[in-house]
Amino acid sequence: MREYKIAVIPGDGIGNEVMDEGIKVLNLFAELKGDIKFTYEYFPWGCEYYLKTGKMMDDNGLDILKGFDSILLGAVGYPTVPDHISLHGLLIKIRQGFNQCVNLRPIKLLPGAPCPLKDKAPEDIDFVVIRENVEGEYSGVGGIRFADKPEEIAIQTSVFTRKNTEKVMKYAYDLAEKRNKKKKLTSTTKSNALNYSMVFWDKVFGEIGKQYPEVETESIHVDAISMFFIQKPQNYDVVVASNLFGDIITDLGAALQGGLGFAASGNLNIEKEFPSMFEPVHGSAPDIAGKGLANPIAMIWTAKMMLDDLLEDPKAEEIINAITDVLVEGKSLTPDLGGKATTQQVGDAICHKLKARLV
Structure with a gap:
């Protein structure tokens, strides 16, 4: 059994909601494979943390994160925190501190996605x-x-x-x-x-x-x-x-490829000296936070990119296929895609399709 330690930074706004669905898919993938396990440690860093402490992350945040195999980030941003503070205080600090010199962005239109x-x-x-x-x-x-x-x-x-x-x-x-x-x-x-x-x-x-x-x-x-x-x-x-x-x-x-609800990314330390960081790029969307309206596909796709980096397992591609199954079926879509499903319901639907493909 291979165990991977994942640092989780849900961040702000819809970050917590979409992160739940990304981790749900990761846990199901690990359960179905049977030979890997993910353990998670959560960190409250982000704009809300800044408003309480005056810092986007702890002063020793990079030292803390060094001990993890990978980092998952949900979203960062809040209307009362200037963007240059949120960006340089967390994202760029981690990218530069861990020499994540490559930002990898797949631009792929999935069947069923709007173009x-x-x-x-x-x-x-x-x-x-x-x-x-x-x-x-x-x-x-x-x-x-x-x-x-x-x-x-x-x-x-x-x-x-x-x-x-x-x-x-x-x-x-x-x-x-x-x-x-x-x-x-x-x-x-x-x-x-x-x-x-x-x-x-x-x-x-x-x-x-x-x-x-x-x-x-x-x-x-x-x-x-x-x-x-x-x-x-x-x-x-x-x-x-x-x-x-x-x-x-x-x-x-x-x-x-259908909008920011599909935009996944990886910040890669290609020498493997430090953990890489994976994040959807849709932002924190404070106007819809807490309403169950956020599209979790970008976060789930991001989690799949983390799997590619850690495992290099071709079975991870079934996550993209499961997303495609849900899009083509059209029954479990968030409002940005013309549906009425909640964030959690879309995550559940993708898990259902993934299980059908891997069992």
């Missing part, structure tokens, strides 16, 4: 975005001079190191090489305007590409790829992007 593109089907939307996750535009380097004066200056500096950029590029090339027969990697750039950072990005992309002669490559400006995601999403397989560009285009990708 805003009238002529696109599931076979047309199935790609992955690799977002650099600890440097770039979110490095936190800069400052404010002459605050609140007419000559006030805001400086925000992007940081791209060769070591980290090469590491992210190699991860992306490796994934493109093995993901499927297409073997295609697209780099998102803006080197016509950002004549240092993105020129450097393009150079490293080309250098690493020489080690992967079988992978087809292309570089596309971020404004153009935003258009092409809409016009021809079927052209993409693996996309690599800087922190800011990746953040933007993955939300566009989420719209293609």
